[in-house]
Amino acid sequence: QSVLTQPPSVSGAPGQRVTISCTGSSSNIGAGFDVHWYLQLPGTAPKLLIYGNNNRPSGVPDRFSGSKSGTSASLAITGLQAEDEADYYCQSYDSSLSGSWVFGGGTKLTVL
């Protein structure tokens, strides 16, 4: 199982808002390490979506936003569109595993 916990799936209708949670512990997110988010379309490599908890790389729409509090982080997507249907992964760092980058298990977003 993954060090960071994400819901296996979320869904929403076009135009709606959805959130994806990423829950960690005191050795990773709770220790102050930042959270980054990636989007993965079927059969393709992951692509950076959010870095440093709430920063969007150039080209990522402002419909995507991130936040972090305590031992958890969240990704919010507003104005849901069909092309948002993908797998989403959170990433941070864990100090208890001899220092290791860690990922969430991934969340499949379905646009209804």
Add this chain to the structure above:
Amino acid sequence: QVQLVQSGAEVKKPGSSVKVSCKASGGTFSSYAISWVRQAPGQGLEWMGRIIPMFGIGNYAQKFQGRVTITADKSTSTANMELSSLRSEDTAVYYCAREIAAAGTSPNWFDPWGQGTLVTVSS
């Protein structure tokens, strides 16, 4: 604009080794870290290890210690990941990714990623 291009798919027997390469273009290869991440079929992402070509020393996830070796060739801007003693559970897509560091932000994040290399372990 950094681009990472990986070597092609491999089919290996259990107990053997596989070496996957990742050639970088654009940017200054020596100065940024390259990580390797794998994804088993239908599963999530798993970090394996990293190298900073300037220093040439890899560091590895505990799970893969003793089985994985990551190297970098500065003359060809290529990072390599070799995994030994392969078993069926090692069947996965293996990705390389450049790490980006920024003051005040930790840990590094990964951007861009290579296209992935499918390694199939089967007798």
